[in-house]
Amino acid sequence: MRALAVFPSTKRVHLLDIPEPQLGGATEVLLRLREVGLCGTDREIASFEYGDPPSGADHLVLGHESLAEVVEVGRKVRNLKPGDLVVAMVRRPCPHAECRACRAGRPDFCETGDYTERGIKGANGFLTDYVIDDQAYLVKVPQVLADVAVLVEPLTVVTKAANQAHAIFHRLPYDPGPQRGLVLGAGPIGLLGAMFLVADGFETLVYSRDTENSKVAELVRSLGAGYVSSTQNPIETLAKHSGTFDVVLEAVGFAPLMMAAAQMLRPNGVLALTGVPPEGATAELTAGHALRDLVLRNKVVFGTVNAGRKDHVSAIQHLEQFMVLFPESVRKLITHRMPLDEVPQMLTQKLGIKNVVEISRAA
Ligand SMILES: [Zn+2]
Ligand SMILES: [Zn+2]
Numbered sequence: 016m017r018a019l020a021v022f023p024s025t026k027r028v029h030l031l032d033i034p035e036p037q038l039g040g041a042t043e044v045l046l047r048l049r050e051v052g053l054c055g056t057d058r059e060i061a062s063f064e065y066g067d068p069p070s071g072a073d074h075l076v077l078g079h080e081s082l083a084e085v086v087e088v089g090r091k092v093r094n095l096k097p098g099d100l101v102v103a104m105v106r107r108p109c110p111h112a113e114c115r116a117c118r119a120g121r122p123d124f125c126e127t128g129d130y131t132e133r134g135i136k137g138a139n140g141f142l143t144d145y146v147i148d149d150q151a152y153l154v155k156v157p158q159v160l161a162d163v164a165v166l167v168e169p170l171t172v173v174t175k176a177a178n179q180a181h182a183i184f185h186r187l188p189y190d191p192g193p194q195r196g197l198v199l200g201a202g203p204i205g206l207l208g209a210m211f212l213v214a215d216g217f218e219t220l221v222y223s224r225d226t227e228n229s230k231v232a233e234l235v236r237s238l239g240a241g242y243v244s245s246t247q248n249p250i251e252t253l254a255k256h257s258g259t260f261d262v263v264l265e266a267v268g269f270a271p272l273m274m275a276a277a278q279m280l281r282p283n284g285v286l287a288l289t290g291v292p293p294e295g296a297t298a299e300l301t302a303g304h305a306l307r308d309l310v311l312r313n314k315v316v317f318g319t320v321n322a323g324r325k326d327h328v329s330a331i332q333h334l335e336q337f338m339v340l341f342p343e344s345v346r347k348l349i350t351h352r353m354p355l356d357e358v359p360q361m362l363t364q365k366l367g368i369k370n371v372v373e374i375s376r377a378a
Contacts (some may be wrong), residue, residue, distance in 0.1 A: 016145035019358050020074040028061050028359045031074070036147040041091035043147050046101065048374040050165040050352075051141050052080030053361065054203065055268075060135065061362040065111045067136050077358075078142030078372070079105045079134035080168040082156070092150045100160075101153040103146075104333075105317045106321045107131045107138060123175065123321035132321075142358065142372060154327040160334055163345050165371050166207065169321035169332040173208045173264070175289035178326055180262055183285050183315050191261060193217045197279055200266035201242075203369045204289060206348055208264040210337050213238045220251075222255055223267075231368070237344050244266055250275045265289060270296035277305065282312040287319055356360075 018033045038045045057077055060066030068075040085099040095101065108117035109129035116124035134140020156164045184191050193216035198208045201223035212219040219240035225231040233241040241257075248256050250272055259281040265273055268290025275298075277286050308314065322330075337345045350367025358372055 016144035017129065017355055018139075019078070020077045020354060021063070021066060022074045022211060023063050023066070024073055026063055028362065029079075030356060030359075033143070035145050038089060038147060040149070041089040042150050043089045043093055043151055044085055044095055044101075044153060045087040046083035046103070046146050046148060047086050048081060048083045048141050048144060048146065049100070049161075049376070050082045051078040051372045051373075051374060052165045052169065052203075053358070053370045054080065054169065055077075056135060058362050058365070061359075064098065065135075069131075069137055069139060073132070076139035076141075076143055077134055078140035078167060079132065081141040082161075082165045082167070083141070084375075084377075085145070086145070088150075095150060095153060095155060099118050100156045100158060100164060102156055102164060102327065103133065103141065103148050104152040104154065104322070104324065104327060105132050105135065105168065107133070107152065113187045122325075123323050142374075143354065144374060149289075154324065154331065156331055157197050157335065160331070160338065161274060161377065163334060163338065163349070164331075166203070166345070166348060166369065167327065167330050167334060169203045169369075170207045170334060171209075172204050172266075172289050172319070173211050173325045174266060174329040174333060175322040175326040176208075176289060176319045178210060178329065179319055180285045180287060183317070183355060187283060191283070194261040195258065195281070196220070196262045196264070197222060197257075197260040198264045198266065199223070199241075199272060200268075200290065201225055201235065205264070205266040206231075206234065206368065208266060209235055209238055209240050209343070210331055210341065212262070212264070213240050214333060214336050214340055217262070220260070222248075222253060222257075233300060234344055234347055238341055245272075250279075254279055260284060263287070271298040272296040274300045274305070277309060277314055278317050280312070280314050282314070284312075284314055286314070286316045289315065289319055329341050 022248045081103045106122045108122040110129045118179035122130045131137035196217035196219045198221045221235045227244045235242040265288045270292040349369045
């Protein structure tokens with residue numbers, strides 16, 4: 016069968032022919048991949064800036080945003096049967112007994128850093144025809160979501176951030192309710208974040224590089240959210256122009272914007288950072304002003320990565336809700352579908368919003 020792999024030592028990315036996996040353990044599931052989404056992480060791995068093959072291997076099979084169909088199940092598998100659609104969780108637990116998060120089934124909060132991630136770090140991914148996975152890491156998706164369910168994995172970044180923001184809002188002596196939300200960035204995560212906030216009843220604004228008459232801005236407005244372009248409004252004047260917000264979701268990974276984002280919060284507001292800036296990135300900031308603002312206004316800034324099962328279930332529920340509220344806008348997030356053999360070339364460019372690899376079709 017086919018697999019698309021990255022060879023870090025020789026700096027090559029190409030299709031391989033590898034043997035089909037065979038079902039072994041009682042809780043294992045054989046999956047046929049339907050679709051795999053590509054993102055900035057895949058581009059970074061394909062340019063050899065990031066990513067590790069499984070230990071002892073010279074290559075890493077790429078792909079972490081999966082949608083697959085169950086082909087065969089082990090004898091102890093419950094709740095999954097052939098024909099079901101599933102999304103696989105990306106991060107897997109570290110082996111250490113002292114890691115409280117992994118032992119509690121939440122490797123997305125791993126304390127040791129020795130977790131693996133399928134298609135990213137120490138474990139092969141999903142850009143292949145078939146994979147084996149354990150039922151513990153598979154989340155069932157309703158058939159009605161088949162054409163958009165490849166968006167579940169990126170949406171879990173948003174739902175995990177939302178679940179944490181919820182926990183933080185619990186500290187308040189009043190019910191903050193849905194009020195004003197700001198999304199920084201209009202890539203797939205930013206746009207899914209905007210959909211989430213709109214669906215939750217927030218007055219939502221998206222701030223990004225695209226101009227105000229771009230397709231992206233049009234898509235944002237089609238949700239009922241506002242759009243402000245950073246080309247016309249620098250972040251320093253955004254609060255004056257658009258007011259401040261109870262929740263800010265950052266999905267850009269540009270360090271100066273990330274550092275400035277807390278200024279966009281109202282008192283008691285929460286900022287979730289999801290972007291990953293380059294290691295050496297710097298930003299200018301008046302520390303005294305920024306720290307006084309955090310303390311004197313009870314603001315919370317937190318970083319969030321990956322997601323647990325609960326966040327996956329929440330993502331699936333929200334995607335169903337989005338498909339009722341604004342189905343055409345959701346479909347427009349997938350701007351390009353391609354066969355597996357076009358991936359090496361596609362990884363060197365970025366077209367539209369979400370690029371998806373079609374591996375097999377419904378039987
Ligand atoms: Zn991704
Ligand atoms: Zn761990």
